[in-house]
Amino acid sequence: MYSVTPRKPRALMRERVEQESVNAQCQKCLEKGHWTYECTRKRKYVERPSRTQLLEKRIKQLKKNQEGEDKNINETKKKVCIYF
DSSP states (O other), X not given: OOSXXXXXXXXXXXXXXXXXXXXXXXXXXXOBSSOGGXXXXXXXXXXXXXXXXXXXXXXXXXXXXXXXXXXXXXXXXXXXXXXX
């Protein structure tokens, strides 16, 4: 019947926004129940590893994996030599 859906009354829109704000998590204090622009609390500090720490950890893992593979290759060579 309508080519465009009719707009909802403002009262219904307000109820929907209020319901959504109950489930919303504030990006500032990380609490639920209000939006960031409504927040009166201080910002929480969330400690995260630096990019350097992440890269160093990744390099350490790669070296450890590579050493493990090298060890497995050497053990395999020893087994092959024993059989011949």
